[in-house]
Amino acid sequence: MSDASExxxxxxxxxxxxxxxxxxxxxxxxxxVRARIAEREARGEEPAQPPSRLVRWAAGILPPDVGLAVLAxxxxxxxxxxxxxxxxxxxxxxxxxxxxxxxxxAAEAAPPSAREARPRRWLSMSTxxxxxxxxxxxxxxxxxxxxxxxxxxxxxxxxFDIVALLLLGAMGLLALEVRRMxxxxxxxxxxxxxxxxxxxxxxxxxxxLWAGTFSLVEPASTLGVQWSAGAMLVAISACAFVVWxxxxxxxxxxxxxxxxxxxxxxxxxxxxxxxxxRYLRRVLTTYGTDTNNLQGWAELGHAGEALLATxxxxxxxxxxxxxxxxxxxxxxxxxxxxxxxxxxxxxxDREHWHELGARKMExxxxxxxxxxxxxxxxxxxxxxSFHLLLATRELTQQEREHLARRVEAEWPRxxxxxxxxxxxxxxxxxxxxxxxxxxxxxxxxxxxLLVEHWIGGGERRLFARIGGFTSxxxxxxxxxxxxxxAAVSLMARVGIPDxxxxxxxxxxxxxxxxxxxxxxxxxxxxxxxxxxAWLRLEREIGLPERSWLERLAAERVLIATLLTLLLxxxxxxxxxxxxxxxxxxxxxxxxxxxxx
Amino acid sequence: xxxxxxxxxxxxELALWIERxxxxxxxxxxxxxxxxxxxxELAADAFAEAWLSSxxxxxxxxxxxxxxxxxxxxxxxxxxxxxxxxxxxxxEPLETARPVAPACETDERRxxxxxxxxxxxxxxQAILRMFYLEATSAREVAALLDITVKAAEERVRAARGxxxxxxxxxxxxxxxxxxx
Numbered sequence: 001m002s003d004a005s006e007x008x009x010x011x012x013x014x015x016x017x018x019x020x021x022x023x024x025x026x027x028x029x030x031x032x033v034r035a036r037i038a039e040r041e042a043r044g045e046e047p048a049q050p051p052s053r054l055v056r057w058a059a060g061i062l063p064p065d066v067g068l069a070v071l072a073x074x075x076x077x078x079x080x081x082x083x084x085x086x087x088x089x090x091x092x093x094x095x096x097x098x099x100x101x102x103x104x105x106a107a108e109a110a111p112p113s114a115r116e117a118r119p120r121r122w123l124s125m126s127t128x129x130x131x132x133x134x135x136x137x138x139x140x141x142x143x144x145x146x147x148x149x150x151x152x153x154x155x156x157x158x159x160f161d162i163v164a165l166l167l168l169g170a171m172g173l174l175a176l177e178v179r180r181m182x183x184x185x186x187x188x189x190x191x192x193x194x195x196x197x198x199x200x201x202x203x204x205x206x207x208x209l210w211a212g213t214f215s216l217v218e219p220a221s222t223l224g225v226q227w228s229a230g231a232m233l234v235a236i237s238a239c240a241f242v243v244w245x246x247x248x249x250x251x252x253x254x255x256x257x258x259x260x261x262x263x264x265x266x267x268x269x270x271x272x273x274x275x276x277x278r279y280l281r282r283v284l285t286t287y288g289t290d291t292n293n294l295q296g297w298a299e300l301g302h303a304g305e306a307l308l309a310t311x312x313x314x315x316x317x318x319x320x321x322x323x324x325x326x327x328x329x330x331x332x333x334x335x336x337x338x339x340x341x342x343x344x345x346x347x348x349d350r351e352h353w354h355e356l357g358a359r360k361m362e363x364x365x366x367x368x369x370x371x372x373x374x375x376x377x378x379x380x381x382x383x384x385s386f387h388l389l390l391a392t393r394e395l396t397q398q399e400r401e402h403l404a405r406r407v408e409a410e411w412p413r414x415x416x417x418x419x420x421x422x423x424x425x426x427x428x429x430x431x432x433x434x435x436x437x438x439x440x441x442x443x444x445x446x447x448x449l450l451v452e453h454w455i456g457g458g459e460r461r462l463f464a465r466i467g468g469f470t471s472x473x474x475x476x477x478x479x480x481x482x483x484x485x486a487a488v489s490l491m492a493r494v495g496i497p498d499x500x501x502x503x504x505x506x507x508x509x510x511x512x513x514x515x516x517x518x519x520x521x522x523x524x525x526x527x528x529x530x531x532x533a534w535l536r537l538e539r540e541i542g543l544p545e546r547s548w549l550e551r552l553a554a555e556r557v558l559i560a561t562l563l564t565l566l567l568x569x570x571x572x573x574x575x576x577x578x579x580x581x582x583x584x585x586x587x588x589x590x591x592x593x594x595x596x
Numbered sequence: 597x598x599x600x601x602x603x604x605x606x607x608x609e610l611a612l613w614i615e616r617x618x619x620x621x622x623x624x625x626x627x628x629x630x631x632x633x634x635x636x637e638l639a640a641d642a643f644a645e646a647w648l649s650s651x652x653x654x655x656x657x658x659x660x661x662x663x664x665x666x667x668x669x670x671x672x673x674x675x676x677x678x679x680x681x682x683x684x685x686x687x688e689p690l691e692t693a694r695p696v697a698p699a700c701e702t703d704e705r706r707x708x709x710x711x712x713x714x715x716x717x718x719x720x721q722a723i724l725r726m727f728y729l730e731a732t733s734a735r736e737v738a739a740l741l742d743i744t745v746k747a748a749e750e751r752v753r754a755a756r757g758x759x760x761x762x763x764x765x766x767x768x769x770x771x772x773x774x775x776x
Contacts, residue, residue: 009756010763015728018709022632023729024622029640030614036644498681544680 084220084553087164091556094168095563098175099570105175106574109182143206158457160225160557163207167560170203171567178571190248192575196568197239197257203564204232209268220503220546220554224510228561233261235565239572246578276513276535280307281315283528288320288341291327291334298381299528301341302485306532309492310539314345321347328352331359336381343387353391362388370399375409380425380486386432404435411442412449417472420453424486427493439493446490447497453487454500455479467501467508481512485529488536495541502543503554509534605650609657614643616660617667619730620737624668626729627722628675638678642671664739708770712762720755727752 143166150162177195181187208229237258244254280303287296300320307314324342327334329352339356342348348356356362366389369376378385386403389395395403407429412419423446430438453469461477468479469487488509496502512530537543546554605613621642626635646653646667655662713721726737738748 008760009753010760012728012756014705014709015724015756015759016731018706018713019623019725019729022622022626024618024636026615026618029618029636030611032640033610033614033643033647036640037647040644040648 083158083161084556085549087161087168088553088556088559090168091164091171091560091563094171095567098171098567101175102178102567102571102574105179105182106187109187110185143202144210147207147210164557164560166207167203167557167564170199171564174199174564174567174571178574187575188246188248189572189575189577190243190246192571193239193242193246194248196571197236197243200232200236200239200564200568201257204229204236208232209264220550221507221557222551223555223558224507224514225557226514228558230265231558231561231565233265235568237261239568242572276531277307277310277312279513279531280304280312280528280535283525284317284320285315287525288317289323291323291332291338294335294337296525296528297335297337297341298482299525299532301337301344302532303528304341304345305489306535308345310535312535317345317347320345324348325352328356336384339384339388340381343384348387348391350391353388357388357392366393369403369406372406374406376406378410378425380421383425383428386429390432400433400435404430404433404438407433407435408438411445415474417475418483419449420469420471420483420490421486423449424490427490431493443494446494450487450490450494450497451499453483456499457501457504465508465512467504468512479508481529481533484509484512485533488533488541492536492540502537502541503546506534506537506543509537605647605653605657610643610647610650612658613646613663613667616736617643617664617740619732620726620740621667621671623725623727623729624722624740625671625675626725627718629678634678638671638674641674642667645670645674660735660739664736665742668740668742708763708766709759712759712766715762716755716759720751720758723748723751724755724759 146162146166147159150159174196177199178187178192181191181195186192208225240254240257240261243249244251283296283299283303284307288300304314304317306312320342324334324338324347326332327338328348339348357366365385369385369389370393389403407426410422411426412422423442426442427439427446430436450469453471453473455464455466455468455470455478457466464477465479468481468484470476470478471480471483484505488505491497491500509530513527513534515527552559618639622632622635622639625638625642626632629635629638649670650657653663653666655666657663713724716724723737723741726732726740727734734745734748734752737752738745741748743751
């Protein structure tokens with residue numbers, strides 16, 4: 001730059017001086033580059049697939065967050081943030097196009113027809129008079145198949161983008177239908193509300209009603225799908241209310257629709273599900289009263305463990321304590337699940353441990369633990385033996401070391417069923433024995449196991465539950481709740497390995513935890529492991545931070561839903577109400593002949 | 597459009613890329629990463645990746661605009677991978693934070709300059725880093741940012757003007773006894 005133009009600027013020398021300490025040594029830098037090349041060539045490593053020209057161009061013009069996401073993965077645009085951002089941008093595009101179309105339809109609407117709006121079937125959108133009617137009817141009847149087969153085509157992680165695309169289609173259909181009705185002279189609020197009611201009901205049944213059954217997982221959303229489903233039901237009820245108010249249909253029909261929505265909302269919409277601590281506390285207070293009945297004991301142990309791990313208060317467990325003590329005092333042969341759950345929650349005092357340990361079989365089992373060699377051949381529910389041993393015997397350092405070695409021999413090296421559960425057990429036993437060095441030594445191996453058992457978002461199978469962990473990756477390519485809980489408890493010790501998407505995992509455990517509403521949740525413990533995993537993942541392990549764009553794109557289904565509903569509101573507002581039409585209708589002119 | 601069929605970039609052209617883009621690329625990556633050390637590592641990775649995948653480079657390696665866009669794309673991707681790994685590492689509960697090294701003493705003017713620089717907007721910080729880490733011409737910076745040379749010059753000029761104003765205000769504040 002010329003000297004004249006330097007006036008008012010900071011001298012360049014000062015700026016060079018400012019960055020001087022960070023300036024790289026050119027030779028060392030070039031040597032580092034060549035060393036990397038040589039190293040990768042020696043390994044025979046293939047270069048990463050470079051992004052396409054289109055993607056490079058997109059990265060150049062998009063904001064850094066989007067550009068980074070577009071180029072983040074070598075497997076193409078569809079598996080990155082590009083598709084979510086595209087869906088999000090399309091939602092706004094379709095919304096504004098629909099808004100303009102509705103405004104134009106309202107402005108150019110034919111005069112209201114003298115006859116009442118044609119009767120329509122409730123809960124499905126009649127398109128009898130429409131030229132594209134047959135196509136739309138097929139879409140209504142079989143649209144859910146698109147949701148069903150989405151995992152097979154796109155991979156599980158992108159299934160919800162099909163839902164977002166269906167919502168875009170609904171917005172477009174709404175605008176087209178409003179235009180057609182306006183031309184036919186049916187631009188009346190009651191008729192429009194009736195049409196919207198049917199359209200939204202169709203969208204709800206297609207997109208949301210069976211989402212849980214089809215095991216769709218919204219991979220990155222913070223709020224989850226329940227808010228979209230809930231908003232849709234509220235909107236259907238609101239449309240029914242408008243229909244009733246405009247007298248476009250009998251009151252009984254409107255009431256029927258509202259009751260249908262209320263029923264679905266209470267029974268199926270997981271918006272009414274309790275939060276995890278509340279659910280887990282309910283499990284703890286409901287179960288654990290009968291030591292002869294196995295139901296709920298394993299879940300009870302996990303629930304209490306999750307609450308303790310996240311610093312949540314435990315409810316009063318006096319009923320569990322007294323049930324367990326009664327069983328020990330009475331010499332009952334309860335299942336090891338019972339002792340293990342009670343041991344984990346610290347519900348057996350030293351006196352009762354001694355009483356239990358005095359039983360012949362238990363004494364023999366403890367002696368075998370201390371005197372045996374090699375693997376323990378232990379199943380996870382036998383964990384209580386270690387609680388019992390530590391409570392009833394003073395172990396020397398050598399005995400502890402001997403037991404830690406036996407646990408090490410138990411570490412799942414062979415590809416057998418339940419390796420993750422076994423690894424979680426080993427970690428737990430080492431923690432009980434105070435063998436932190438062994439936990440550290442097996443950190444890498446545990447992480448490899450986790451990745452091996454992960455059911456990722458690329459899984460293309462019908463009804464495969466993605467985002468969790470399988471008990472046997474060779475046999476079952478779907479997630480299991482108890483294995484997923486074991487994996488989360490393992491990750492609480494070893495961290496989340498590369499290759500596991502914590503947001504997809506969160507989406508999975510949340511979907512499983514919210515599979516049923518409060519109505520069902522009140523009678524079961526079936527979601528306990530998922531709630532426990534969800535709570536520990538969010539509060540004990542923690543999720544990585546995300547940029548604002550990633551967070552926004554993650555909520556694209558909710559945003560598309562809200563835009564659809566906003567378009568419905570605009571359509572209703574654009575149509576004159578019955579009262580307005582009565583007020584503005586010109587009175588019929590009196591002809592001279594009419595007096596005769 | 598294209599400079600002919602893709603061919604492997606030769607050693608001399610790799611050296612030319614490094615010579616031209618080392619400073620601005622490290623400066624750009626430092627702005628994305630927030631630290632110089634990782635930026636230098638990533639820049640070296642980017643050059644290595646560019647060389648290894650150069651068979652797919654469909655232009656003249658001596659063309660600054662094309663090679664700048666190529667490098668920027670690779671750097672983007674590598675940085676995204678680095679960012680995701682860092683985010684996942686952050687989630688690990690057992691990871692302990694490294695102790696922060698004590699800040700070294702600096703002279704008054706430099707101290708003021710650093711304080712003022714930190715108050716600059718992020719894009720202005722980025723362009724100054726790209727220009728002044730090494731002696732770099734506007735053409736390389738423009739190629740990496742995918743903007744015109746004129747736009748690059750205007751941006752650096754605006755950033756320097758803004759920085760000078762901030763330095764003067766910082767000096768005035770200190771004269772009145774207000775320390776950061």
